[in-house]
Amino acid sequence: MSFIRKNSNARILIKESGMMAFKLLKLIKNPLKIINLIKLEYLEFRCNTNKRIDSQTKIYKELGLQRDKSIKHLNVILKQLGLNKYDEDYGMYSEHLIIFAGIALEKKNIDSVLEIGTYDAISTTILSALFENSKIYTIDLKNNDPIYKQTYSREDSEIRNRFNIARDKIIASRNNIEFIQMNSLAIMQTTLRKKKFDLIWIDGAHGYPFVCSDIMNSIALAHQSTIIMCDDIWESVDKSDQIYKSIASWETLNCLKYAELIDLYFFLKRVGKIHLNNKKFIAYFKLKDLSTI
Template sequence: MNLIAIRRRIWRPIYAKTQPIIKSFRRWRISKFSQSETEAEQSERFRVLGLDWRESRKGVENLLGKDLDIFSHRSEHYELLFGISKRDKPKKILEIGTATGEFSVFLATIFPDAKVHTIDLSRLDNRFWNATSDLVTTNDWAVSKTDLEERDARLSSFSNIEFRELNSLALTFQESEKYDLIWVDGDHTYPVVSVDIANALRLLEVGGTLVADDIYEVAQRRRESGNQESYETLVQFQKAGFIHFNLVLKRLFPEPYYNRRSQKFIAVATRKNN
């Protein structure tokens, strides 16, 4: 018997006994989740930022309809940016990570007077269309020609969107143009995400807003899309007096492995005068 077979023999009965316990613990944890309390918490987090969550939710639903698919990509970044569109009037916006372009189009719609610059990796890059480069080991994630044609058509139907195939790391050397609002949503893993945040802060006007996706406050055992380093990077910039930041909840329902400690956030930072 080889090593793998021996391991399987040992682990299978242990796994069979522990799985039901783990599952019922997970069910118990989810049963403690309260939708109304979570919405109240989100409203308060928005209020601290001078935003109205209920109005933002209504605004997003008017534009896109209700989101009934709990696995959809649509998260609270839609409500957050909608809320910001009611508070601020940015002239120039940068999105790091275009993907399908749906969110770029959303930004161009809610900020009709702004120029939206959006960048993504080259279509030939094997990490293209994925936010977690360290999880890409096969070509399973391959994007079809139709996906790309749809994305390009979507982006070109808005005259206030400018798309470039550009690795965000190139921002370090190529860019000096300033923005009023930057949405950091490219590679969510370390170190790229920390470089993206640092570059975004360099390119942000004083008083401008940086929004960064998939922030965890605590170390995660399960590594999904996002990590603790984004949070720690923001904390260091805050300590150095460059920014002040707050967090809003990323989703208002329990994700598959829900646990208050593994709650994901979206960060909103204001660039201070220094």
């Protein structure tokens, strides 16, 4: 015992061994977690993070974008806005922000942007800064809409009010954002139907019938060069719902691709190892030229 007291390395080793044993006991009590960890390691072995980044980078290149350059530009904008540096494990940050930055760098004809699904307006304000000479139209449900009140932890009225105030403050800080509160299903019944947008970001409800309608309405609001992007694409799910988790966008977009109506690309939403058991994609697509048919 006296040797252990005098030897700090031994004390550290014993402490670490105890912590490891504690973690192992927790895992043994949760066999599903063990299975998920094994699956995670297997998926990482098959295609490690560097390979996933390389694959992602190739898609950027095919679209005339540069991923590394886009990340640098995004971080400049985030700093200007007083937001955290890009890290896919921080909050709602994901690959869509890098793609936006890449488009802002390489595409000079983005004059009007439509965002379906404002949420907390963080993505909205980033869009407004990346495309500072563009008009950003962002759509979300009215504050008193039952779906709005019952989703994304907004059931409590005080929490919901604080959320609304924070969102509205962010929107008011930018002079090129127009916030429209309505159900996106009705978008073609408004004056927006007369517009053709250069960039459309679909991030509303992710299940049937909402996202299918948002995709088809976005196509109606697009011109030949419009870039349309869609968030949270699930290839498969254990259980579907209308708001968060569904294969609706995957099926809809692939049907459009099969019909040769769109050119479609899928980016991993997040490339890190820890996201492999919860793999989602971001879609990037444009209309095919059907004028010769």
